[in-house]
Amino acid sequence: MSDDTDAVDDGDTGPGEGADSGPTESADSGPTEGATDPVDERDAHGWPFELRGVTETVVTTLGPNGRWNVAALGVHAGDPATARTYGRTRTWRNFRERGGGYVQVTRDPVDFVEAALAVREESDPVLESADAWVRVAVTERDETDEDGTPVVTWTLDPREAGVERERVPTTNRGHAAVIEGTVAASRLGVPAFDTATLRERLAYFESVVERCGGPRERRAWERLTDLVEAEW
Amino acid sequence: MSDDTDAVDDGDTGPGEGADSGPTESADSGPTEGATDPVDERDAHGWPFELRGVTETVVTTLGPNGRWNVAALGVHAGDPATARTYGRTRTWRNFRERGGGYVQVTRDPVDFVEAALAVREESDPVLESADAWVRVAVTERDETDEDGTPVVTWTLDPREAGVERERVPTTNRGHAAVIEGTVAASRLGVPAFDTATLRERLAYFESVVERCGGPRERRAWERLTDLVEAEW
Numbered sequence: 001m002s003d004d005t006d007a008v009d010d011g012d013t014g015p016g017e018g019a020d021s022g023p024t025e026s027a028d029s030g031p032t033e034g035a036t037d038p039v040d041e042r043d044a045h046g047w048p049f050e051l052r053g054v055t056e057t058v059v060t061t062l063g064p065n066g067r068w069n070v071a072a073l074g075v076h077a078g079d080p081a082t083a084r085t086y087g088r089t090r091t092w093r094n095f096r097e098r099g100g101g102y103v104q105v106t107r108d109p110v111d112f113v114e115a116a117l118a119v120r121e122e123s124d125p126v127l128e129s130a131d132a133w134v135r136v137a138v139t140e141r142d143e144t145d146e147d148g149t150p151v152v153t154w155t156l157d158p159r160e161a162g163v164e165r166e167r168v169p170t171t172n173r174g175h176a177a178v179i180e181g182t183v184a185a186s187r188l189g190v191p192a193f194d195t196a197t198l199r200e201r202l203a204y205f206e207s208v209v210e211r212c213g214g215p216r217e218r219r220a221w222e223r224l225t226d227l228v229e230a231e232w
Numbered sequence: 233m234s235d236d237t238d239a240v241d242d243g244d245t246g247p248g249e250g251a252d253s254g255p256t257e258s259a260d261s262g263p264t265e266g267a268t269d270p271v272d273e274r275d276a277h278g279w280p281f282e283l284r285g286v287t288e289t290v291v292t293t294l295g296p297n298g299r300w301n302v303a304a305l306g307v308h309a310g311d312p313a314t315a316r317t318y319g320r321t322r323t324w325r326n327f328r329e330r331g332g333g334y335v336q337v338t339r340d341p342v343d344f345v346e347a348a349l350a351v352r353e354e355s356d357p358v359l360e361s362a363d364a365w366v367r368v369a370v371t372e373r374d375e376t377d378e379d380g381t382p383v384v385t386w387t388l389d390p391r392e393a394g395v396e397r398e399r400v401p402t403t404n405r406g407h408a409a410v411i412e413g414t415v416a417a418s419r420l421g422v423p424a425f426d427t428a429t430l431r432e433r434l435a436y437f438e439s440v441v442e443r444c445g446g447p448r449e450r451r452a453w454e455r456l457t458d459l460v461e462a463e464w
Contacts, residue, residue: 131400
């Protein structure tokens with residue numbers, strides 16, 4: 001996901017984004033607030049959940065219309081943790097202009113699909129399904145070019161964190177298949193990837209969702225197929 | 233996983249299994265104990281974690297040598313929950329002879345790989361990595377034949393449950409790739425599955441583990457490749 005989901009949030013500016021005309025109840029989440037908000041120190045680096053390898057998260061960033069844009073973001077473990085934006089996406093723009101956002105983890109596959117593949121905006125920065133969230137300040141570390149796409153690496157500095165609920169984690173192959181499905185779906189039409197291979201993968205993940213998923217996984221797959229105009 | 237991991241635990245009787253010569257500190261987990269052990273009622277059906285679709289669990293069952301055999305088990309949500317054994321596996325034998333076992337969830341990918349692909353026995357029924365466990369009494373519901381393999385469906389009746397720890401669940405594609413890798417690996421050599429397709433899938437999941445996994449996922453993949461004598 002870290003490689004491509006944000007590319008789906010493709011920098012296409014939606015209606016109303018040109019003006020700060022949205023609701024004002026959403027507070028700016030800029031780094032200047034950090035000093036007065038102690039981090040809930042749940043791990044050594046201020047994150048309220050374990051980071052290892054790449055953790056697939058949802059990030060909300062405040063747009064010029066005063067609404068929170070919802071996107072997928074792969075957070076790379078490290079000190080500091082980092083994340084990449086691919087292209088001139090809303091997240092890239094809002095990171096630059098606001099200096100941060102809310103990184104959150106959700107187990108809801110429908111919210112994940114929408115973050116990865118749809119343009120979604122909310123009036124509140126934390127999704128109802130989020131089990132935990134972290135307000136981060138971001139700093140641009142470097143920018144490279146990958147086949148014409150500007151790839152920016154951001155460092156993420158946790159400033160405030162909250163845990164909404166803890167639970168016994170379970171493993172559901174259907175859930176994982178939805179996540180992998182969003183990766184494959186977001187690569188359709190990208191020249192570097194072979195379409196036949198992606199379709200085969202999507203067909204496989206669809207079968208896993210059908211056999212192993214629960215109702216939310218099946219709903220997420222429906223949403224995915226609605227959002228991606230392709231067949232497999 | 234529900235379709236095939238237990239088939240890996242292939243009914244081949246290991247050394248010492250013919251006699252009850254093992255350590256005796258492992259108590260029998262039969263259903264007769266249920267009346268005095270109230271279930272920790274964490275959901276409507278007595279399970280200490282959410283069941284939806286198929287949940288990939290690890291099951292330990294007491295063998296004739298007094299040791300706990302560790303295997304993978306896909307638990308199908310329902311009232312009652314059910315699971316299938318494929319072939320004359322250790323789990324099948326122990327379910328029949330002991331009437332139950334310990335179903336547990338772990339997020340440790342190494343333990344999952346070993347449960348699914350190795351023969352592993354422990355002196356204690358609950359793995360250290362288990363976040364929660366359920367002692368179940370099982371009843372054979374039906375047996376069918378799939379291409380010569382006897383497939384038994386068992387109903388699972390929770391009798392006692394424990395939660396070792398709760399946490400904020402996170403999504404790691406590397407973890408999911410390990411789980412999917414064990415499924416593909418356990419199908420290698422099974423006539424109903426195309427080997428080239430399985431190898432292609434394994435190569436893909438390996439790349440996901442490398443890019444997105446943490447140290448335990450990479451270790452789990454090494455273990456998987458050690459246990460499966462194949463290349464992809």
